[in-house]
Amino acid sequence: MIDWMRWHRNNPDPSGRGGRLGNISMEELMDHNKEDDVWMALNGRVYNVTPYMEYHPGGVEELMKGAGTDATDLFNQVHKWVNYETMLKRCCVGFLTSTSTTSAAANPHRSSSNPTGEIKIASTNFSSSSLYSPSQYSWCQKSDTVIISVTTHNARIVKSHHIIIDKNGLNVIMHIIINDYVFIIDIIILSPTSVVDDVDVIFKKVNVGRCWSVLGTSNDGDAWWGPFNVADLRYRKCKIVGKIQLTHDTNMFTIELPRDTRFLVPIGCHAFIQLVVDDDEIEVSCTYTGLNFELTYLQKLATKYDQVILLAAGTGLTPMIGVVRHYHRLVVRNTTMHLLSFNKTERDIILRDELGSFARKNKWFTVSHILSSPSDNWNGQTGRITKDIIMSAIKKDNLVGGELTNNQCLFCICGSKAFSNTAEGLLKEVGITDDQMYVFAD
Numbered sequence: 212m213i214d215w216m217r218w219h220r221n222n223p224d225p226s227g228r229g230g231r232l233g234n235i236s237m238e239e240l241m242d243h244n245k246e247d248d249v250w251m252a253l254n255g256r257v258y259n260v261t262p263y264m265e266y267h268p269g270g271v272e273e274l275m276k277g278a279g280t281d282a283t284d285l286f287n288q289v290h291k292w293v294n295y296e297t298m299l300k301r302c303c304v305g306f307l308t309s310t311s312t313t314s315a316a317a318n319p320h321r322s323s324s325n326p327t328g329e330i331k332i333a334s335t336n337f338s339s340s341s342l343y344s345p346s347q348y349s350w351c352q353k354s355d356t357v358i359i360s361v362t363t364h365n366a367r368i369v370k371s372h373h374i375i376i377d378k379n380g381l382n383v384i385m386h387i388i389i390n391d392y393v394f395i396i397d398i399i400i401l402s403p404t405s406v407v408d409d410v411d412v413i414f415k416k417v418n419v420g421r422c423w424s425v426l427g428t429s430n431d432g433d434a435w436w437g438p439f440n441v442a443d444l445r446y447r448k449c450k451i452v453g454k455i456q457l458t459h460d461t462n463m464f465t466i467e468l469p470r471d472t473r474f475l476v477p478i479g480c481h482a483f484i485q486l487v488v489d490d491d492e493i494e495v496s497c498t499y500t501g502l503n504f505e506l507t508y509l510q511k512l513a514t515k516y517d518q519v520i521l522l523a524a525g526t527g528l529t530p531m532i533g534v535v536r537h538y539h540r541l542v543v544r545n546t547t548m549h550l551l552s553f554n555k556t557e558r559d560i561i562l563r564d565e566l567g568s569f570a571r572k573n574k575w576f577t578v579s580h581i582l583s584s585p586s587d588n589w590n591g592q593t594g595r596i597t598k599d600i601i602m603s604a605i606k607k608d609n610l611v612g613g614e615l616t617n618n619q620c621l622f623c624i625c626g627s628k629a630f631s632n633t634a635e636g637l638l639k640e641v642g643i644t645d646d647q648m649y650v651f652a653d
């Protein structure tokens with residue numbers, strides 16, 4: 212990645228067109244489908260990916276699957292979290308003119324601004340393409356607090372992890388991000404407050420008792436709702452307060468957010484981090500290992516089962532750490548937990564010693580490591596995920612004659628899309644139902 216970013220930054224003409232952007236028809240795009248000349252459309256933009264071929268971690272053959280096509284869907288299926296916009300910024304050759312449905316995401320709709328400049332209820336005029344579209348926000352006040360609520364078409368589905376709040380003095384920006392869509396409220400609030408709760412978005416008035424006649428004034432065309440676009444990405448200056456090297460290529464960082472920022476990374480999701488390495492500005496997407504509310508849902512689910520089996524591939528282990536930590540905190544645990552951690556080699560195993568010693572101290576938890584390319588010294592399990600490996604993890608009480616007899620197991624899956632698809636397929640084959648599976652999606 213660093214090698215590519217360096218090449219990309221320093222090459223005088225990565226797009227091969229001197230940086231000129233044009234309108235590109237589907238026919239023209241299709242002409243660029245040979246290994247020495249590959250264009251690819253992603254979300255309405257066309258990129259010359261020829262120079263990136265040799266740097267692609269998934270290999271040339273994989274990248275060629277999208278050659279000369281609108282590869283948006285394919286790209287999202289494999290690794291939606293990859294920040295191609297930054298990586299291919301200088302390889303862009305133009306805009307696809309005959310766009311597919313997915314590339315419509317490049318044109319977010321902005322609602323008209325509030326003519327009075329006062330915001331009491333701002334309605335947006337979005338297309339109803341998502342079930343989860345917030346339709347409006349409203350606010351109310353008590354003598355000491357101001358509460359902003361965002362409501363949606365069908366029900367109140369806005370959860371704390373959907374909302375990011377940045378407050379700087381009277382400037383308040385709220386991003387509500389749900390399923391690739393974003394609802395942005397950008398206002399200058401009337402009077403000083405401090406943020407006290409990010410679930411219901413409650414602001415505590417500094418001047419208690421003062422009655423607000425309006426919430427504030429619009430900062431940027433008031434609220435709007437539209438497809439999430441990279442232009443909406445907002446970076447916050449954070450402090451790294453801890454770093455632990457987990458494996459040869461994986462580090463765990465503890466990051467402190469600015470004082471008035473509320474930000475929860477949903478479990479299994481990624482956060483973009485920009486940093487400077489050897490004078491190069493690079494961007495990486497990182498997973499999150501902490502606890503958060505989604506586990507409440509998982510906990511509710513798990514009370515129905517007597518065994519939870521965690522299937523993790525590579526860094527797919529990160530959300531599982533949150534799950535294990537959560538279970539560890541529960542006072543009453545009726546469930547046993549078995550973690551199957553899939554990696555290539557010994558040196559890729561994250562937290563091997565820690566997980567081993569945790570398992571020795573906690574009878575309810577067991578861990579198995581399965582390696583696809585182990586060294587000769589490895590005497591543990593080998594190979595990739597199979598039905599046999601899954602069956603061997605299930606408690607004997609839940610099996611009769613090697614067959615699953617009941618629905619007492621819950622499976623949580625996290626890894627690449629390919630891993631998750633394979634795991635889901637195998638689980639279905641051994642009789643696991645959809646409600647016994649929880650796939651951590653991005």
Ligand code: HEM
Binds near residue numbers: 260274289290298
């Ligand atoms: C649309 C055609 C593409 C296909 C079919 C494809 C396929 C793949 C595959 C199979 C992997 C390996 C995943 C794994 O081992 O779990 C991969 C990794 C990767 N690809 Fe692609 N890729 C495509 C386009 C791109 C593009 C356009 C970029 C960026 C400019 C990109 C950047 C990456 C990166 C950074 C990784 C490593 C991701 C990680 O480790 O999380 N790929 N790709």
